[in-house]
Amino acid sequence: MFAASKIQDAFRYMQKGQHIGRIGLCLKSTVMENGSNEVTTVQQDFEPALRPRQLVFGENASYLLVGGLGGLGRAIALWMAEHNAKDLVFLSRSAGTDPQHESFVKELRSMGCRAQLVKGDVSRLEDVQAAFMSAAYPVKGVFQMTMVLRDQNFQKMTFEEWCQATSPKIQGTWNLHNASIAAGHELDFFVCFSSLSGIIGQPGQANYASANTFLDSMVQYRKSLGQPASVVDIGAVEEIGYVSHNPGLMNKMRSMGFKGVTEQELLDAMTVAVTSPDQSKYSSEIAASAASARCKDTASSFVLGLGSSIPLSDPSNRAVWRKDRRMGVYHNFGTSASGAEGRASGNEVVKAFVAATMSDTSLLKEAASANFLAVEIGKKLFDLLLKPHEELNTTLPLVDLGLDSLVAIELRAWWKQMFKFNISVLEMLGMGSLEALGQHAAEGLLRLATEES
Numbered sequence: 001m002f003a004a005s006k007i008q009d010a011f012r013y014m015q016k017g018q019h020i021g022r023i024g025l026c027l028k029s030t031v032m033e034n035g036s037n038e039v040t041t042v043q044q045d046f047e048p049a050l051r052p053r054q055l056v057f058g059e060n061a062s063y064l065l066v067g068g069l070g071g072l073g074r075a076i077a078l079w080m081a082e083h084n085a086k087d088l089v090f091l092s093r094s095a096g097t098d099p100q101h102e103s104f105v106k107e108l109r110s111m112g113c114r115a116q117l118v119k120g121d122v123s124r125l126e127d128v129q130a131a132f133m134s135a136a137y138p139v140k141g142v143f144q145m146t147m148v149l150r151d152q153n154f155q156k157m158t159f160e161e162w163c164q165a166t167s168p169k170i171q172g173t174w175n176l177h178n179a180s181i182a183a184g185h186e187l188d189f190f191v192c193f194s195s196l197s198g199i200i201g202q203p204g205q206a207n208y209a210s211a212n213t214f215l216d217s218m219v220q221y222r223k224s225l226g227q228p229a230s231v232v233d234i235g236a237v238e239e240i241g242y243v244s245h246n247p248g249l250m251n252k253m254r255s256m257g258f259k260g261v262t263e264q265e266l267l268d269a270m271t272v273a274v275t276s277p278d279q280s281k282y283s284s285e286i287a288a289s290a291a292s293a294r295c296k297d298t299a300s301s302f303v304l305g306l307g308s309s310i311p312l313s314d315p316s317n318r319a320v321w322r323k324d325r326r327m328g329v330y331h332n333f334g335t336s337a338s339g340a341e342g343r344a345s346g347n348e349v350v351k352a353f354v355a356a357t358m359s360d361t362s363l364l365k366e367a368a369s370a371n372f373l374a375v376e377i378g379k380k381l382f383d384l385l386l387k388p389h390e391e392l393n394t395t396l397p398l399v400d401l402g403l404d405s406l407v408a409i410e411l412r413a414w415w416k417q418m419f420k421f422n423i424s425v426l427e428m429l430g431m432g433s434l435e436a437l438g439q440h441a442a443e444g445l446l447r448l449a450t451e452e453s
């Protein structure tokens, strides 16, 4: 019997073909052994302190999602409906004009959640007031998720480009703040989606970065008034949202030391932001220490997605924040080489390498790159086979290392994810050694980079 979270181990155990009878997956925390009434406890995955906080949105409450029909907003809305939200109001300039909006409303309805689309601009107070007024119940929470990008070299940036990027976040947030207070809504939360761009900067994004630092300050201001507020400075989200639809941008951000944020990590962060115990209280001690240390009130204001797979001491690390004094603490974090964390960081190492080669293709012509790729492919193969990395030898025949067609199917999926081009199972099995696979990956990446340029 395997715990549901260990489903991969269950399949690998089955793959060995050594078992007799059935293999079971247990979705609860207890399993019955051998049909008896004995109950054994399966080890829990989470330490108590790390267990996700319980989140239940109010039944007789409405929630306002500004920019909620965008990529991240839709994921937040579904997550809210899964957690009992019954009435959501969406405010955006194109609300209701796209056929996809209609099907999204239906999807929410099928989950027992009413959705209202209000077409309007958050930087116009009357549109914000209209959104508040269209709520079926008292509004209990606000998500400010608007974004307009007008990237431009600062010296060439027009005033219009500046305003287009900043007004939804600056004027828009003032409007949300003023309108909610004027209408007397007693909010449980007021969550702003900010960006790492405001913390570490991004070339060409002075306008967007400023808009986001405004959000960080606005949250402190609201808390000083005793109003609930929290802000998350988000990095590059991988699976959903604007960045995920722009692979070039994602690669650029990775090469600059952004760590991809998964949808689940984003939702976990939102749980913390929404349930932050001091949503409505502003501790003057925290404020004072945050101001003096030029850092943030961690309970309601935090960053998500800042990390580097390559050690910060490594000269090849191109993270722009590497020498930033505020990030000094990151230099004390080691990277784990074992277990799931090690595997995750292995993927990040490969992704960072691929991103770096897309901007500097000369790397791919070096023999060291093919060797590096051979080792990383080998590590993945050994992870799939549950073998220790220490036994890796890139010159041995692939069959001797344990590569068969079943494992090749899994390795191929990982290959596609990492290198963005396909390899067939037959091709993989026919390569002979990891060295040859590493060389094949380097050549494929070079071809891709040349095509893109």
Ligand SMILES: NC(=O)c1ccc[n+]([C@@H]2O[C@H](COP(=O)([O-])OP(=O)(O)OC[C@H]3O[C@@H](n4cnc5c(N)ncnc54)[C@H](OP(=O)(O)O)[C@@H]3O)[C@@H](O)[C@H]2O)c1
Pocket: 066, 067, 068, 069, 070, 071, 072, 073, 091, 092, 093, 094, 095, 120, 121, 122, 123, 144, 145, 146, 147, 148, 167, 168, 172, 193, 194, 195, 196, 233, 234, 235, 236, 237, 238, 240, 241, 242, 243, 244
């Ligand atoms: N995706 C990421 O990786 C990432 C990373 C860091 C931070 N963030 C933050 O996360 C939030 C959501 O990002 P996303 O990827 O979901 O972006 P998105 O898909 O572009 O969605 C942004 C939404 O904002 C709406 N909007 C823009 N201006 C508006 C205005 N004046 N009034 C009302 N609505 C307006 C847009 O709808 P209309 O055009 O119809 O108005 C759009 O639906 C943003 O605040 C962004 O800064 C995202």
